[in-house]
Amino acid sequence: MIATIDTATCLGIQAIPVQIEVDVASGLPQLAIVGLPDTSIKEARERVKSAIKNSGYRFPPDRITINLAPAHIKKEGPAFDLPIALGILAATGLIPVEKLSEYLFLGELALDGSLRPFKGAIVVAESLHHYRALVLPQDNAKEASLEKRAAVYAVKNLREVVEFLRGERNLERLVPAPWDSGAAPPPEHASDFSEVRGQPMARRAAEIAAAGAHNLLLIGSPGAGKTMISRLIPSILPPLSYEESLEITKIQSVAGMTTTDFPLVRTPPFRSPHHSISAAAMAGGGGWPKPGEISLAHTGVLFLDELPEFRRDVIETLRAPLEEGCITISRAKMQAVYPCRVMLVAAMNPCPCGQLYDSRKTCRCSLGQIQKYQARLSGPLLDRIDLHVEVPAVSYKTLAQEEPAEGSSSIRKRIMRCREIQKRRYPDRVFKSNALMKPREVKCHAGLDDEGKNLLERAMKELGLSARAYYKIIKIARTLADLEMAGRDEDIDQMKDAPVSVPHIAEAIQFRALDRRWGT
Numbered sequence: 001m002i003a004t005i006d007t008a009t010c011l012g013i014q015a016i017p018v019q020i021e022v023d024v025a026s027g028l029p030q031l032a033i034v035g036l037p038d039t040s041i042k043e044a045r046e047r048v049k050s051a052i053k054n055s056g057y058r059f060p061p062d063r064i065t066i067n068l069a070p071a072h073i074k075k076e077g078p079a080f081d082l083p084i085a086l087g088i089l090a091a092t093g094l095i096p097v098e099k100l101s102e103y104l105f106l107g108e109l110a111l112d113g114s115l116r117p118f119k120g121a122i123v124v125a126e127s128l129h130h131y132r133a134l135v136l137p138q139d140n141a142k143e144a145s146l147e148k149r150a151a152v153y154a155v156k157n158l159r160e161v162v163e164f165l166r167g168e169r170n171l172e173r174l175v176p177a178p179w180d181s182g183a184a185p186p187p188e189h190a191s192d193f194s195e196v197r198g199q200p201m202a203r204r205a206a207e208i209a210a211a212g213a214h215n216l217l218l219i220g221s222p223g224a225g226k227t228m229i230s231r232l233i234p235s236i237l238p239p240l241s242y243e244e245s246l247e248i249t250k251i252q253s254v255a256g257m258t259t260t261d262f263p264l265v266r267t268p269p270f271r272s273p274h275h276s277i278s279a280a281a282m283a284g285g286g287g288w289p290k291p292g293e294i295s296l297a298h299t300g301v302l303f304l305d306e307l308p309e310f311r312r313d314v315i316e317t318l319r320a321p322l323e324e325g326c327i328t329i330s331r332a333k334m335q336a337v338y339p340c341r342v343m344l345v346a347a348m349n350p351c352p353c354g355q356l357y358d359s360r361k362t363c364r365c366s367l368g369q370i371q372k373y374q375a376r377l378s379g380p381l382l383d384r385i386d387l388h389v390e391v392p393a394v395s396y397k398t399l400a401q402e403e404p405a406e407g408s409s410s411i412r413k414r415i416m417r418c419r420e421i422q423k424r425r426y427p428d429r430v431f432k433s434n435a436l437m438k439p440r441e442v443k444c445h446a447g448l449d450d451e452g453k454n455l456l457e458r459a460m461k462e463l464g465l466s467a468r469a470y471y472k473i474i475k476i477a478r479t480l481a482d483l484e485m486a487g488r489d490e491d492i493d494q495m496k497d498a499p500v501s502v503p504h505i506a507e508a509i510q511f512r513a514l515d516r517r518w519g520t
Contacts, residue, residue, distance in 0.1 A: 003090035005100045006132055007083040009075045010120040012289065012329075012336030013250040015127035017104075019069045020080065022087030027063030033084075035068030036333075038076040038288065047078070047109050048085045055113035055158045060092050074333055076288045079118035082107035082135075085158055086165070099165045103153070104132035107140075113158040115139075119256045122249055122263065125150040133173075135161060141174055143253060143263035146246065148176040193232050194407035198398035202229050205389040205511055207411055210236050211418040211486075212479030213433035214472075215322065215344040215384065217307070219513065220391030221358040226347035229391075230303050233345060234270045235408040237300070238416040241432075244299045247339055251291050251298055268300035275309040283317040289329035289336035294321055297342045307346040308376040315381055318344065322384045325436070341436070344385065350374075358393050386435065386472045388513040417486040418479070425496040434479045442471055446478040452505045463515045476511060477504035 003022045008015045031045040052059045066084055068075050083105040089095050106124065108116040115137035121144045125134060129150035136144055141154035152174040155161050163169035196203060202218060206229050209216040218226040240248070248265045252258050258265075273282065273293045284292030294302055294317075304310060321327040325341040350356040351365045352373050365373070382388070423432045425445055431437070437445065448456065460470060477500045484504075485495040 001091045001093070003087045003097050003100065005083045005087045005090065006104045007080060007106055008104060008124045008128055009073070009077070009079075010123050010254055011073075011334060012338055013123050013247075013254060015120070015124040016073060017128060017131060018073075018075060018080075020083050020087050021067040021069060022084070022091045023065045023067075024060050024088065024091040025063050025065075029061045029063070031064045031066070033066045033068070035066075035071045036074040037068060037080075038074065040078050041068070041075055041080050044078065044081050044084055044109075047081055047111060048088065050111040051081070051109040051113040051158055052085055052088065054111060055162070057089060057094060057162070058092075060088065064088060064091075072333075074288070077118060078108035078116075079106040079120075081109035082115065082137075082158065082161065085109060086161065089162060095162060095165045102133065103135045104128060105135045105161070107135075107137040107155075109158060115155060115157055117260065120250075120254045122146055122246070122253045122258075125152065126246070126250065135164075135171075139260045142260065143249075143258060145174045145176050146249065146264055191228070191232055192235060192408045193411055194404040196225060196229060196232070196405055197401065198394045199225050199229065199391060202226070202389055202391045203405070205387045206230075206233055207236065207415065208476065208479055208483065208511070209233070209343060209345065209387055210411075211415045211483050212422070212475065213343050213435040214386035214476060214479065215435070216346070216387045216389070217382070217385045217514070218345075218347045218389050218391050219350050219357070221361075221393045222349060222354040224391045224393050226391050227305055230305070230345045230347055231270075231272075232408065233301055233303075233343075234268060236412045236415055237268045238412065238419050239266055240268060240299055248299050251295055251338060255291050255296060257296070269297050270301045270303065271297040272303040272305065275304075275306050275311075277310070277314060279311070279313045279317050282314050283321070283327055284329050284336075284338055285331075287331070289331060289334065291338045292327075294318060294340040294342060295327065295338040298339050299341060300343070302342045302344050304344070304346040307348040308373055312376065312378075315376075316378065319381055319384060325431075341431075343435075346385070348377075357390060360393060382514055383466055383468050386476055387511040388515070389511060390513045414483065414486050417492075418482045421482050421486060421492055421495050424492055434475050434482070437471075437475055437478070439471060442474050442478075446474050446500050448474070448500060448505065449502075452500065452502050455502055455505050455509075459509050463509075463512065465512070465515055469512065469515060473505065473508045473512065474500070476508035480504040480507055 005020045007018050009018050049059050090097050108118050117137050117139035121140035125144040125147035129147055133151035135153045138154040138156050144152045153171045164171050220226050271293050282292050321340045326339050329336045351370045353364045355361040355363045481498050481500050481504050485498045
């Protein structure tokens with residue numbers, strides 16, 4: 001007898017329907033699985049056999065053939081355990097075959113028949129909510145119910161599913177909870193911007209970067225506060241919108257990073273990989289394409305400390321994703337696309353010893369060593385970083401002052417108001433921040449007067465700026481104008497049309513430190 005049952009597999013952050021065909025025929029006892037299964041699916045034969053027996057049912061001593069269709073798509077993961085077990089029981093007549101067509105089943109089986117969670121529940125619910133009602137492990141229920149349109153039924157073990165399909169047990173459809181009820185409480189940041197002593201330029205740059213989602217590079221001596229300021233940026237970022245939360249939750253779900261109690265990611269992620277990371281770990285990859293660090297930081301911050309110490313091939317993988325906001329990972333038989341709209345924040349020393357810009361100490365590096373060190377960063381990558389800021393060493397007098405600087409909470413309020421201005425400005429666009437404007441939007445929303453054009457023209461000639469740097473300066477100036485308006489008590493709809501003036505252009509040029517210093 002042949003039974004068919006529906007399930008799904010994740011490819012990137014999209015789910016693809018998979019149909020499992022189970023044929024139980026007379027012959028020598030054997031269980032064969034075909035249809036490009038991975039090792040974890042091939043091992044399902046042992047888990048399924050024990051789960052069926054320990055749930056009180058008979059495992060047929062026959063020749064069992066299981067086909068995973070479509071056969072040309074590679075399948076991965078133990079989530080096929082439950083549908084394979086149900087297909088075997090249906091093929092032996094224990095479950096009505098017609099009942100299987102009403103649902104889509106996923107779940108990993110323990111040897112005692114209980115169900116364990118699987119990766120990508122929200123991806124399946126979001127992609128296939130129109131296809132079938134979902135029967136999932138109880139630990140995946142809260143995550144799947146984030147997709148309000150999906151019909152989700154939660155079960156604890158194989159026996160519950162069998163009794164439900166035979167009409168011996170009722171299962172209640174999960175009622176979707178408020179979308180933010182599955183979010184973890186906001187993190188308590190250990191540090192605050194009020195603890196930063198001095199560094200007004202770096203603090204200003206961090207605020208601008210957070211307000212417009214601009215990329216930021218801090219250059220300075222060891223111990224000047226580059227890493228501290230970079231790690232404080234999450235404390236001034238606004239919470240994610242509904243769409244952004246679902247996007248990053250899907251990515252983290254596929255990566256197996258969500259939790260049962262709080263599956264929804266509500267705060268911007270902050271990823272800080274070590275400089276020994278490989279190109280595949282940064283961009284994503286593997287035999288089955290998994291998201292890399294740049295995708296795990298989607299909608300948040302990717303912090304690269306000691307930037308020149310990263311391998312050249314690792315850094316260069318960031319060039320196209322930073323520009324396009326997504327990354328395509330291609331393998332022989334599959335292709336996965338992951339979003340990676342990140343704010344890149346990096347820190348570096350100006351030379352191997354780190355004292356090149358420190359007036360109090362003498363740099364021990366030769367000119368050749370300095371040039372070799374700085375050459376580790378390619379021009380195209382630096383061109384994609386909006387803000388280049390020099391972070392000088394802090395004096396004793398500045399460190400010893402007891403009067404606290406402005407704290408993260410007040411900066412965050414200003415940034416949230418600035419982000420709201422940008423949302424009102426781009427209501428019909430996918431992007432909601434100044435950093436993501438295309439040349440057409442720059443011309444429409446950040447037009448310059450004659451005086452501003454003349455200033456920018458002089459900067460282009462004297463600094464040898466590229467076309468990309470030209471647009472980045474205007475985008476930064478647009479954010480500076482928005483920040484200026486965010487501090488006023490006016491209607492936001494009026495603020496979004498505030499002009500970009502000469503002071504904004506002049507300040508934006510000041511944040512291109514590498515163009516001024518290395519470009520000459």
